[in-house]
Amino acid sequence: MKQVVLLFVFCFIAVQFYGQINLCPVLPSPVVYQKGNGSISIPKEIAIQQKINKSGNRISRLDLEQINLLLKSSHDISIIEVDKHPFILLQKSLNVPKDFYSINIHEHIIISYSNERALFYAFQSLIQLIQTKNDINFIDKAFLQDYPKFEWRGLHLDVSRHFFTVNEVKKYIDLMARYKFNTFHWHLTDDQGWRIEIKAFPRLTSIGAWRDSTIENHYNSSPRTYDSKRYGGFYSQEDIKQIVSYASDRHINIVPEIEMPGHSRAALAAYPEYSCTGSQNNVPGVWGVFEDIYCTKEETFTFIENILDEVLELFPGKFIHIGGDEVPKTRWKKCHECQEVITSNKLRNESELQSFFVQKIEQYLTKKNRKLIGWDEILEGGLSSESTVMSWRGTKGGIEACRQGNYVVMSPGSHCYFDHYQGKSRDEPLAIGGYTPLQKVYEFNPIPNELDVSEASYILGGQANLWTEYISSMDHLEYMTYPRAIALSQALWCSSKPNFETFFNILSNNHFSALDALNVNYSKTSLKPVIQITSEKTGIGIELQSEDENEEFETIVHSKNGKAPMKFSIQSNELLLINRTKNSRKENSYRFKSKKTGISTHLKISNHIGLGYPIQYKTRPNAQYNYSPTVLLDGQYGARPWRGHQWIGFDTSAILFEIDLQKKKRIRQIELSFLESNGSWIYLPKQITIIVSKRKRNFEFTMNQILTEKVKFDIGKRTKKISFKIENEIVIPDEKPGAGQHPWTFIDEILLN
Ligand code: ACM
Numbered sequence: 001m002k003q004v005v006l007l008f009v010f011c012f013i014a015v016q017f018y019g020q021i022n023l024c025p026v027l028p029s030p031v032v033y034q035k036g037n038g039s040i041s042i043p044k045e046i047a048i049q050q051k052i053n054k055s056g057n058r059i060s061r062l063d064l065e066q067i068n069l070l071l072k073s074s075h076d077i078s079i080i081e082v083d084k085h086p087f088i089l090l091q092k093s094l095n096v097p098k099d100f101y102s103i104n105i106h107e108h109i110i111i112s113y114s115n116e117r118a119l120f121y122a123f124q125s126l127i128q129l130i131q132t133k134n135d136i137n138f139i140d141k142a143f144l145q146d147y148p149k150f151e152w153r154g155l156h157l158d159v160s161r162h163f164f165t166v167n168e169v170k171k172y173i174d175l176m177a178r179y180k181f182n183t184f185h186w187h188l189t190d191d192q193g194w195r196i197e198i199k200a201f202p203r204l205t206s207i208g209a210w211r212d213s214t215i216e217n218h219y220n221s222s223p224r225t226y227d228s229k230r231y232g233g234f235y236s237q238e239d240i241k242q243i244v245s246y247a248s249d250r251h252i253n254i255v256p257e258i259e260m261p262g263h264s265r266a267a268l269a270a271y272p273e274y275s276c277t278g279s280q281n282n283v284p285g286v287w288g289v290f291e292d293i294y295c296t297k298e299e300t301f302t303f304i305e306n307i308l309d310e311v312l313e314l315f316p317g318k319f320i321h322i323g324g325d326e327v328p329k330t331r332w333k334k335c336h337e338c339q340e341v342i343t344s345n346k347l348r349n350e351s352e353l354q355s356f357f358v359q360k361i362e363q364y365l366t367k368k369n370r371k372l373i374g375w376d377e378i379l380e381g382g383l384s385s386e387s388t389v390m391s392w393r394g395t396k397g398g399i400e401a402c403r404q405g406n407y408v409v410m411s412p413g414s415h416c417y418f419d420h421y422q423g424k425s426r427d428e429p430l431a432i433g434g435y436t437p438l439q440k441v442y443e444f445n446p447i448p449n450e451l452d453v454s455e456a457s458y459i460l461g462g463q464a465n466l467w468t469e470y471i472s473s474m475d476h477l478e479y480m481t482y483p484r485a486i487a488l489s490q491a492l493w494c495s496s497k498p499n500f501e502t503f504f505n506i507l508s509n510n511h512f513s514a515l516d517a518l519n520v521n522y523s524k525t526s527l528k529p530v531i532q533i534t535s536e537k538t539g540i541g542i543e544l545q546s547e548d549e550n551e552e553f554e555t556i557v558h559s560k561n562g563k564a565p566m567k568f569s570i571q572s573n574e575l576l577l578i579n580r581t582k583n584s585r586k587e588n589s590y591r592f593k594s595k596k597t598g599i600s601t602h603l604k605i606s607n608h609i610g611l612g613y614p615i616q617y618k619t620r621p622n623a624q625y626n627y628s629p630t631v632l633l634d635g636q637y638g639a640r641p642w643r644g645h646q647w648i649g650f651d652t653s654a655i656l657f658e659i660d661l662q663k664k665k666r667i668r669q670i671e672l673s674f675l676e677s678n679g680s681w682i683y684l685p686k687q688i689t690i691i692v693s694k695r696k697r698n699f700e701f702t703m704n705q706i707l708t709e710k711v712k713f714d715i716g717k718r719t720k721k722i723s724f725k726i727e728n729e730i731v732i733p734d735e736k737p738g739a740g741q742h743p744w745t746f747i748d749e750i751l752l753n
């Protein structure tokens with residue numbers, strides 16, 4: 001009964017005060033926020049009193065130290081414990097939701113909390129509420145009630161592809177704590193480096209933690225180049241203990257990941273006897289999925305179990321992540337010992353062998369009182385009901401797992417892969433691909449619509465993954481993680497999150513400056529205007545679209561012709577016209593600097609006769625790579641390596657389109673620009689034909705054997721229409737990446753001179 005009454009009170013408060021959440025600077029947003037009138041100043045030394053209940057429980061010394069540390073580092077405030085007349089009174093609350101806390105800021109502050117983790121969260125909120133003016137700290141009178149929606153609120157970090165030092169990992173954890181994440185998924189082993197000291201197998205780190213070189217540029221760039229620098233590092237067991245304890249002090253559990261049976265090249269470089277072939281391979285300096293994986297013979301299990309024994313000693317948490325993703329079966333198919341395991345265990349195929357592998361490890365972990373979690377591939381071939389599934393290939397695996405009664409952590413690539421691009425500008429640093437802007441993360445809901453209430457009860461929560469193939473420094477890691485992690489914290493914490501605009505206002509008004517003060521290199525991409533390019537009668541129009549309709553941009557145009565730069569000011573949503581030039585090609589660079597944020601956005605436009613003309617496509621580009629109707633004649637080149645947003649992509653072998661110049665113009669030369677990225681099955685065309693017509697006669701220009709990304713045709717004719725026929729192979733020839741599949745053709749600017 002008590003709980004029913006309590007629930008009623010929460011609902012009442014929530015309905016009454018929810019509308020004020022836009023006034024609350026705290027992120028993730030609390031369940032209830034009611035602003036009072038006025039503010040109170042906060043002394044440099046805060047007197048805290050614990051109200052001791054019947055059970056006589058006191059807050060641990062450690063937690064008080066953590067609170068002291070938080071206040072000291074954020075606002076140079078220290079705490080002292082007193083028996084009466086406190087500035088902050090701490091009291092336990094009973095019969096409240098898990099991890100519940102409330103803060104009542106009136107003449108003094110009363111914090112009610114359900115447990116010490118909740119008390120820590122209360123202080124994380126409190127430090128976000130404190131404001132400072134002229135060196136004086138104060139806080140607005142208010143009342144907050146809060147508790148999390150999901151119990152798994154995770155961030156992952158891949159330290160194998162690139163290594164991050166103990167101090168960098170601690171900073172990552174500090175920021176997680178600030179935004180009330182509670183699970184740090186530490187991806188400690190992969191093909192490109194083994195990063196955890198295992199005393200029983202010293203070669204795992206003396207050999208497995210080091211690679212001789214690392215691939216430069218994008219994996220799909222061709223030709224591939226390498227830096228020839230020895231690269232690596234690992235955490236000693238002492239380092240790990242330190243980090244586990246550091247995280248635990250901040251109420252963050254660490255889930256270590258030891259990848260198996262795939263992504264194990266680093267381990268097998270050190271101990272090749274546990275592979276199927278036994279051959280000695282290096283620790284690779286290139287990304288991807290490798291065929292050499294652990295053999296399923298008995299000795300491998302002993303090896304892995306011995307490793308796990310040391311891992312379990314270091315990590316006290318319940319969950320152990322065993323990877324399980326991207327496991328090619330080629331070696332198993334040819335291995336006598338693996339085939340023997342299939343026969344003797346009456347397995348049907350190699351998928352069931354993978355399931356056998358996972359279940360054997362699970363039995364071992366269960367015996368040790370731990371729980372196995374793995375990527376959604378562990379569902380293949382059957383899974384014990386005790387395993388937990390991390391759904392990364394969309395939500396399908398997660399849905400299937402919930403329906404069969406397995407617990408699930410949702411981490412779909414569409415919303416939770418922070419190694420994807422967060423903006424469409426070519427200024428974005430090189431990333432693996434994809435496009436996951438802030439708003440997309442904000443819209444993440446770990447519970448897919450397909451699930452009913454009882455199925456959804458198996459969703460533990462969600463997590464973002466930071467794969468670091470293309471992230472080699474802490475600065476870059478912070479850039480990819482923040483502010484997207486804050487958007488994710490809303491999705492995982494808030495029972496009912498405010499709309500994106502409200503969130504974005506709170507974020508930009510309160511959190512960016514706080515992140516600056518914490519020396520976090522967060523991305524400002526979300527503060528930049530979206531650049532819309534339109535086809536206009538006399539050329540192109542550029543429109544800077546921003547949240548703030550009246551945002552002013554100071555614009556500077558530099559041209560290559562040596563003239564003094566042009567300066568003027570434009571407003572968001574105003575059209576900046578760029579007229580096409582009669583003949584010569586000239587490149588202008590534009591810098592738009594927001595007067596409000598001081599952030600600049602850059603654009604380069606190569607002007608030419610064709611600028612802004614519409615294109616009639618007779619062959620449709622692939623819908624996924626159909627960036628905009630103006631892209632081929634907007635004066636901008638697609639970014640290389642491919643960033644995805646300035647290119648038009650076709651998956652047909654013949655491509656036909658036409659440019660209508662509306663009246664006759666003399667065309668001296670036409671330059672086309674293609675992308676070659678064979679790793680992504682993108683190939684240069686085989687043949688290009690251009691047809692121009694003059695006095696009802698057609699002139700045809702054809703070129704075969706295209707070997708370069710830029711191709712020029714000398715035309716020297718007056719014409720109104722220009723037709724293009726671009727042909728590629730019907731299927732990719734043998735021996736080339738994607739052999740037997742349709743090649744892709746990617747085109748960007750067509751320059752008319
Ligand atoms: C994964 O991204 N391979 C789990």
Ligand code: ZN
Pocket residue numbers: 275276294295296297331332335336337338
């Ligand atoms: Zn084998």
